[in-house]
Amino acid sequence: xxxxVVVEGLTKxxxxxxxxxDVTLTLPPGEVSVMLGPSGTGKSVFLKSLVGLLKPEQxxxxxxxxxxxxxxxxxxxxxxxxxxxxxxxxxxxxxxxLFDNVAFPLREHTRKTEAEVxxxxxxxxxxxxxxxxxKKLPGEISGGMRKRAGLARAxxxxxxxxxxDEPDSGLxxxxxxxxxxxxxxxNAQIDATILIVTHNITVARTVPDNLGMLFRRxxxxxxxxxxxxxxxxxxxxxxxxxxxxxxxxxxxxxDQATMAAELAHRExxxxxxxxxxxxxxxxxxxxxxxxxxxRGAVRRRKDRVMSILHTLPPEAQQGxxxxxxxEERSHYRVxxxxxxxxxxxxxxxxxxxxxxx
Amino acid sequence: MSSPATxxxxxxxxxxxxxxxxxxxxxxxTFRRPFQLREFIQQCWFVxxxxxxxxxxxxxxFGAVIALQIGSLTRQIGAQSFTGAAxxxxxxxxxxxxVTALLIAGAGGSAICADLGSRKIREEIDAMEVLxxxxxxxxxxxxxxxxxxVSVLLNGMVSVVGVMGGYFFNVILQDGTPGAYLASFxxxxxxxDLWISEIKxxxxxxxxxxxxxxxxxNPAGGPKGVGDAxxxxxxxxFLLLFFVNFVLTTIYLQVVPAKGS
Numbered sequence: 001x002x003x004x005v006v007v008e009g010l011t012k013x014x015x016x017x018x019x020x021x022d023v024t025l026t027l028p029p030g031e032v033s034v035m036l037g038p039s040g041t042g043k044s045v046f047l048k049s050l051v052g053l054l055k056p057e058q059x060x061x062x063x064x065x066x067x068x069x070x071x072x073x074x075x076x077x078x079x080x081x082x083x084x085x086x087x088x089x090x091x092x093x094x095x096x097x098l099f100d101n102v103a104f105p106l107r108e109h110t111r112k113t114e115a116e117v118x119x120x121x122x123x124x125x126x127x128x129x130x131x132x133x134x135k136k137l138p139g140e141i142s143g144g145m146r147k148r149a150g151l152a153r154a155x156x157x158x159x160x161x162x163x164x165d166e167p168d169s170g171l172x173x174x175x176x177x178x179x180x181x182x183x184x185x186x187n188a189q190i191d192a193t194i195l196i197v198t199h200n201i202t203v204a205r206t207v208p209d210n211l212g213m214l215f216r217r218x219x220x221x222x223x224x225x226x227x228x229x230x231x232x233x234x235x236x237x238x239x240x241x242x243x244x245x246x247x248x249x250x251x252x253x254x255d256q257a258t259m260a261a262e263l264a265h266r267e268x269x270x271x272x273x274x275x276x277x278x279x280x281x282x283x284x285x286x287x288x289x290x291x292x293x294x295r296g297a298v299r300r301r302k303d304r305v306m307s308i309l310h311t312l313p314p315e316a317q318q319g320x321x322x323x324x325x326x327e328e329r330s331h332y333r334v335x336x337x338x339x340x341x342x343x344x345x346x347x348x349x350x351x352x353x354x355x356x357x
Numbered sequence: 358m359s360s361p362a363t364x365x366x367x368x369x370x371x372x373x374x375x376x377x378x379x380x381x382x383x384x385x386x387t388f389r390r391p392f393q394l395r396e397f398i399q400q401c402w403f404v405x406x407x408x409x410x411x412x413x414x415x416x417x418x419f420g421a422v423i424a425l426q427i428g429s430l431t432r433q434i435g436a437q438s439f440t441g442a443a444x445x446x447x448x449x450x451x452x453x454x455x456v457t458a459l460l461i462a463g464a465g466g467s468a469i470c471a472d473l474g475s476r477k478i479r480e481e482i483d484a485m486e487v488l489x490x491x492x493x494x495x496x497x498x499x500x501x502x503x504x505x506x507v508s509v510l511l512n513g514m515v516s517v518v519g520v521m522g523g524y525f526f527n528v529i530l531q532d533g534t535p536g537a538y539l540a541s542f543x544x545x546x547x548x549x550d551l552w553i554s555e556i557k558x559x560x561x562x563x564x565x566x567x568x569x570x571x572x573x574x575n576p577a578g579g580p581k582g583v584g585d586a587x588x589x590x591x592x593x594x595f596l597l598l599f600f601v602n603f604v605l606t607t608i609y610l611q612v613v614p615a616k617g618s
Contacts, residue, residue, distance in 0.1 A: 053486060080487055080488070
């Protein structure tokens with residue numbers, strides 16, 4: 001199973017400019033998390049801090065008991081072997097063809113024979129749909145292909161933590177859907193902890209178990225997906241619906257005057273792009289492709305979420321309870337309308353089935 | 358963590374410190390297994406391919422200028438028989454390592470800097486670190502070592518070509534005596550002159566490699582940053598080279614007694 005990533009009080013600044021401060025969150029082991037945020041809020045910086053490429057000034061990042069912010073270079077290189085990172089543009093080595101790129105980690109870190117390397121590389125290339133492009137150089141292929149090749153390279157060592165920096169940028173909606181499905185299938189197969197940084201709403205609504213958002217130099221929230229998807233926080237509402245009305249401006253923040261002017265335009269009947277539909281609310285989560293094992297994370301997360309249900313906002317509670325099947329409801333001993341419970345829920349034991357857990 | 362100190366010139370000091378840090382890292386990683394032999398050979402070949410022809414072309418007129426200058430000087434003071442001796446000394450001890458270093462820095466170093474810089478902005482270096490491979494061991498060490506080796510070899514070539522150029526111009530254009538030119542070689546020059554020449558070349562190659570790698574690994578953002586980094590790398594290397602050359606020459610002249618004294 002994937003490992004847990006604990007981030008505590010993390011603060012990063014470049015010179016006088018604070019990128020974000022006091023970020024505290026835990027990526028639960030084996031679960032898929034998404035970090036949302038408008039452009040320029042330091043999502044990529046957060047990702048790079050998690051792999052130790054950037055050193056935050058304060059706080060801790062603990063993985064397997066090692067604090068990445070303060071550990072030695074040697075330890076850092078050891079820990080990094082747990083990671084598979086998909087960079088924004090794939091970050092392939094320009095001088096190597098795709099095959100050598102994907103084979104690179106295997107050749108560096110394992111003593112596998114060339115035949116074994118070939119088998120594994122071709123398997124991963126097939127997974128991301130790049131069969132036949134092995135001999136191409138990164139400069140000769142499209143951005144989407146580079147991204148998929150970068151993903152194949154990130155997966156080749158069977159990582160326990162997968163970090164994806166905007167897997168959807170530069171991809172069309174169809175390829176993005178395939179990539180989302182691929183990540184969920186991967187999670188079902190190898191149970192890796194996955195963190196996706198994105199500003200794609202579809203990905204945020206359907207892929208993750210946990211959802212967080214960075215804005216104005218801090219973490220607005222991080223928790224089970226239902227919490228953010230049903231949130232009344234103005235930033236979250238604006239972002240999920242992709243509207244101009246709200247605290248997020250063209251530049252990072254909006255002043256009162258601009259906000260008032262926009263509202264006035266709207267009152268005066270100015271058509272503001274998308275219709276006034278509200279896409280918030282809990283939608284069904286992406287499931288692994290039929291035939292694959294069920295995701296262990298789903299069950300684990302459900303237990304975890306139900307045990308903290310009473311601490312969540314009422315809308316989130318309703319969303320969660322509405323998404324439970326009747327068996328689950330009886331298991332967790334909740335009624336469909338039990339939105340305002342106050343005590344923790346103690347689940348009754350599951351009937352034994354299939355040995356999934 | 359305490360906030361970094363601020364006073365005038367702190368930026369320059371910090372950069373210098375980081376560059377020394379890189380130099381130490383490179384020295385340490387040189388001895389770490391596995392040695393990147395393949396990359397080393399490729400880089401040697403690459404550096405040779407961009408430097409060998411310009412170096413040869415520069416060293417002929419360089420040797421000629423020194424020979425002509427010394428030829429006319431020696432005639433004025435009536436010491437024609439020492440023309441060969443003086444010019445070979447000047448070429449081997451001073452001209453050759455400097456010519457080599459300028460070309461290693463200008464042609465080889467700039468290419469190394471541009472290569473590493475573009476890899477950095479394409480996030481290749483980051484990706485390599487994340488894949489658990491040290492870019493210093495994997496990329497920088499072979500390049501610095503290649504610059505050093507090629508520098509030493511080129512230095513030998515420049516010495517030979519320079520001396521031959523000097524001989525040609527002195528004998529053909531200034532009607533010098535071929536025998537006297539050759540025979541006086543050993544009158545002033547001695548073996549340590551050749552050693553210091555090669556040691557200088559080795560150190561200059563190291564400096565050129567380190568500066569190029571340092572600037573390449575730390576470009577300001579974007580493609581323009583890489584261009585600026587290359588430019589700075591060449592300028593910084595040149596400044597350092599002349600300074601280090603001055604220091605080395607002073608030490609050498611103090612430590613090794615001149616022949617016949």
